[in-house]
Amino acid sequence: MKGGSTLADYQTFVAGLIRKAEVNRARGDQALLSELEATSDYFLLMRFLWTFSIVGGPITFIAIPLLLSGMSNLLPAAVMGPLWTLSKGLMAIIFVMFLVAVFVGKKNQQ
Numbered sequence: 001m002k003g004g005s006t007l008a009d010y011q012t013f014v015a016g017l018i019r020k021a022e023v024n025r026a027r028g029d030q031a032l033l034s035e036l037e038a039t040s041d042y043f044l045l046m047r048f049l050w051t052f053s054i055v056g057g058p059i060t061f062i063a064i065p066l067l068l069s070g071m072s073n074l075l076p077a078a079v080m081g082p083l084w085t086l087s088k089g090l091m092a093i094i095f096v097m098f099l100v101a102v103f104v105g106k107k108n109q110q
Contacts, residue, residue: 007104007107011041011042011045011104012041014045015041015042015044015045016041018044018045018048019036019041019044022036022044023036042108045104046101046104046105049097049098049100049101049104050101052094052097053094053097053098053101056090056094056097057094057098060087060090060091060094061091061094064087064090065087068080068083068084068087071083
């Protein structure tokens with residue numbers, strides 16, 4: 001991607017990557033491939049963003065902290081520090097994906 005690319009260019013690029021992954025996942029299933037062919041890039045992008053936001057939210061904001069809290073009695077602090085930092089990074093990624101989903105959804109509604 002070029003430095004001066006627009007939001008539509010990025011959406012098209014990411015939707016192309018998602019479409020390629022979906023085609024690879026279909027593995028020759030003609031029903032899935034025909035359904036994928038009829039699906040718009042916008043729908044693929046929004047489905048990806050919302051799915052990862054909705055599924056990833058509870059996992060990263062509830063399950064991982066509970067798991068790390070339980071593991072804090074078993075593992076030394078030198079190991080727990082990087083694990084908490086990694087979990088906070090995952091939280092940030094999921095939150096940014098949620099914000100992008102909301103922004104792209106609102107932008108295309110107008």
